Amino acid sequence: YQVNPLAKFQQHQGNEVYIATVDKEHLYPVYKEFGDSGETLDQEDKVYEDATGVKIIRVKAKGYYFRRLVYTNEIFKVVELVKPDVLFVHCVETITAMRFMLKGLKYPMMFDSHMLSMASQNKFAKLYEKLYAAIFGRKIRDKGYIVVRTQDDKYVNGKLGIPEAQTPFISFGTDTILFSPSIEVRNSFRKEHNISEDVFVVVYTGKLTEAKGGMLLAETFKEKFSKEVILVCVGTPPNNEYGEKVRKILKESQNRVIMFPTQKYQELAKFYQMADLSVFPKQCSMSFYDAQACGLPVLSEDNNVNVDRCSYNNGFNFKAGSVEDFRTKIKEVSHMSAKE
Structure with missing residues (x-):
């Protein structure tokens, strides 16, 4: 729901935008629980591409571990194929974001986060946050990566050790072409x-x-x-x-x-x-x-x-x-x- 309008408007600004995302066999389990089987994904991708000009690349995954998606190494090959001027990795807290940081690609990278302190309820949350801050929080600080906070919440600062100077709050907003009174x-x-x-x-x-x-x-x-x-x-x-x-x-x-x-x-x-x-x-x-x-x-x-x-x-x-x-x-x- 966030990438959808963001990519569209970036394309409207004159950029060439690619979305690399998971294949239909590994759609997020919650989506499947609510009836999205992925059976019409190819047609839906084409409709979106034709309407926006954004190109969608479906990438194979290994599966889900602790409800976290793990891509195959194809995700890195896709990035090398596109050769982006900027690589935007959605959700800094994910395994995918961690892997990209460890990979040390030559392309400029930025991230976002819509995580909230109130949503951090997993029994392993404190351990995860401590390890993340020690390894990836430090890497983000050293590399100067920008992590956009889409929620006005200091979770990434207080829990993940990312400096406030590198985490601007940019409220996501909405697509007013679609959403307006009628x-x-x-x-x-x-x-x-x-x-x-x-x-x-x-x-x-x-x-x-x-x-x-x-x-x-x-x-x-x-x-x-x-x-x-x-x-x-x-x-x-x-x-x-x-x-x-x-x-x-x-x-x-x-x-x-x-x-x-x-x-x-x-x-x-x-x-x-x-x-x-x-x-x-x-x-x-x-x-x-x-x-x-x-x-x-x-x-x-x-x-x-x-x-x-x-x-x-x-x-x-x-x-x-x-x-x-x-x-x-x-x-x-x-x-x-x-x-x-």
Whole structure:
């Protein structure tokens, strides 16, 4: 979701952009859990290439180890073949980024990070961070590599030992060609799904996992609100015990809940354009910017990133983990006038 618009706009600026990424046999397991089998990947790549001019190169992988992708050495051969002026390695914390640093290629390299301190919950996190800081944090310092922080969080500084001077915060933003308000889309979507204009619609787009607060969202909509509120949920619960519980609660909700499967990035805008409020039950999401670009206020938990994001009269925060406060904030927003 980050590389997609970034590469497109870099190409629009007159650059020649290549994306080297994994082959369909090794798509990230979470994507497969949500129905992306990769069967149409070749066609989707061609559509993207034809529309943007960006070239996609699919690279073989060895597999996943501790949920981390490990490419074959073909990834380095691809870079040598392209001979880039700048090599941008997505996610400085990954095995791929570490391998590129150790490889010591002759091309200028830069990295990014969208890791948050609150997301660092793995039982081996402290050991990983200590080793990373000692080996790769030092290498980044010595080489002067730039690591762009797409989140206003000091994780890479405090945990990975990378100097602040080398980690500029550049908020990722969104693709405003795709994401913008549309009364026409709002009206047509609501008509198609039998939603009247005076009904308050809450939209959630994302994973319905424990990490993203799937159960919190379901529990929040379990009991009926004082006025008609519809939840449009774009995302499928995972196929495990947790996911089944989330699915059951949403199905039995006293409010109307409309479920959609996980959507392609290019198809997401209409879900924000037809809604009145976008919610993020846990942690934070880059989709915040997509919702905002479509003119939606956002309601999210009160972690440090979300509090800052919603401090410009553009959104609200609820007490993290609190169903009661989550419901209260939804009620308050649903009773606001359009002017408010």
